[in-house]
Amino acid sequence: MDRLFRLRENHTNARTEILAGITTFIAMAYILIVNPLTLTAGGATGMNFNAVFIATALGAGLVTMAMGFFVNYPIALAPGMGLNAYFAAVVMSSHGAITWQIGLASVFISGIIFIILTITKIRQILLEAVPESIRHAITVGIGLFITIIGFKNSGLLTAMYIGKDPAKPFTAFGSNDWLLQLGNFVENKAVLLTIIGLLIIGILMVMRVQAAILIGIILTTIIGIPMGVTNLASLHNAHWIPQFGDMTVGHLNFAGALHAGLLTIVFTFTFVELFDTFGTLTGTAAKAGLLDKPDAKKKIGQAMLVDAGGVSLGALLGTSTITAFVESAAGVAQGGRTGLTSVTTGILFVLSLFLAPLALIVPGEATAPALIIVGVLMMGAVRGIEWDNMVYAIPAFLTIIMMPLTYSIANGISAGIIFFVVLATANNFAGGKNKVHWMMWILAVLILLRFMFIDLNV
Incomplete structure (x- = not known):
């Protein structure tokens, strides 16, 4: 294992990597149930729940193991949240014109x-084009994004309606009709369990206990049993053998796609995936200290190639876009530094085909504290931002703040790029010497097109 994953060279060992892989899997396990629920939408899309479940577990397992073996990066991949919702929304809103x-x-x-973009090294050029301060801001922003996911999934953060029309949807933070408020941890046992889990992990980390995040998740899950939050129902009358006969492998309708607004749909998937993957890969790799290595550019290129192949493989298996997961940071925070972490996570995803009821008993309230702690750990990158230089400080701040507030990694990166290009150019006219890479101009144009023609909530 040391020769295959270069453990000693990365100052780690097999035990640490395996524990990190388990931690990443537990933090991501929710996708096994959430993705099928999202894509099937109660039968509205026509997709089969069990088929999507198998595609989710198998796709995540195979592509994550590929990341470990071929790139030696501790990054896990699975069907991405947001893109799966967009996928379901497109199918349902088309009234049959666009099938799954x-x-x-x-x-x-x-x-x-x-x-194609990866082989031609266009995606890799992003590493050279994006300024260092914005790259650090991406790491911080993803940390806050992960934290918001933890708060949202646990009920620690809720929306309170103060307007006149109860049917009016929550559309923005601090709007006139809606306010954000702290969840009720006195009456809501789920919120209380999250706070307990947060304290457990925090105490374990202060005491420098190895595998603090993993132990915290397990202990929180156990504590949740008498509280009635951890649901053991899935263990009764469970189907432990996967129903492979339900799978929809290769059910792709290219002819129908050509007549159903293919360009718009493909452009949306491509654009959002481009920035989400770039942000997650660089942010997680930076947290693991992998971007400081001499072969960083080559490795990121290989990681992007695995990610790209995973997108198409996932579609063939029967699920929406497979992408790098921000929850990979949980494993990195646990000490994961090599592909052994990813291989461990991938194996667990494959095994979850047979142990799905056991894997799914871990409640979101047990994983939410881990995500919040990961956000704390990723905040350290804020030190690398040039706060004294407004050319970098303003774009970096917008990159950070837009991710959690708009619930989109892509929106944060888009804001940072647009403002950097404009501010750096303005400063150059005033006698400054800020280099603006040609790729940044191309990205700025693509971003403007996205803002004009594509749903920004994706």
Whole structure:
């Protein structure tokens, strides 16, 4: 294992890597149930729940193991949240014009586009084009994004309606009709369990206990049993053998996609995936100290190629876009530094095909504290931002703040790029010497097109 994953060279060992892989899996395990629920939408999309479950577990397992073996990075991949919701929304809102088979064909094509962009090294140029301060801001922003996920999943953060129309949806933070408030931990046992889990992990980390995050998740899950939050129902009358006969492998309708607004759908998947993956890969790799290595550019290119191939593979298996997961940071925080972490996570995803009821008993209230702690750990990158230089400080701040407030990694990166290009150019006219890479101009144009023609909530 040391020769295959270069453990000693990365100052780690097999035990640490395996524990980190388990931690990442537990933090991501929610996708096994959330993705099928999202894509099937109660039967509205026509997709089969069990088929999507198998595609989710198998796709996440295979692509994550590929990341470990071929790139030696501790980054896990699975069907991405946001893109799966967009996928379901497109199918449901088309009133039959766009079937799930057409949607999967569009996802497959976006994966091919990514492979081409990666082989031609266009995606890798992003590492050189994006200023260091913005790269650090991406890491911090993702940390806050992960924290918001933890708060949201646990009920620690809720929306309170103060307007006149109860049916009016919550559309913005601090709007006139809605306010954000702290969840009720006195009456809501789920919120209380999250706070207990947060204290457990925090205490273990202060005491420098190894595998603090993993132990915290397990202890919180156990404590949740008498509280009635951890649901053991899935263990009764459970189907421990996967129903492979339900799978929808290769059900792609390319002909139908050509007549159903293919360009718009593919462009959306491609654009959002581009920034989400770039942000997650660089942010997680930076946290693991992998971007400081001499072969960082080559490795990021390989990681992007695995990610691109995973997009198309996921579509073939029958699920929406497979992408790098921000929860990979949980494993990195646990000490994961090599591909052994990813291989461990991937194996657990494959095994979850047979142990799904056991894997799914871990409640969101047990993983939420881990995500919040990861946010704390990723905040350290804020020290690398040039706060005294407004050319970098303003774009970096917007990158950070837009991710959690708009619930989108892509929106944060987009804001940072646009403002950097404009401010750096203005400063140059005033006698400054800020280098603006040509790729940044291209990205700025693409971002403007996205703002004009594509749903910004994706």
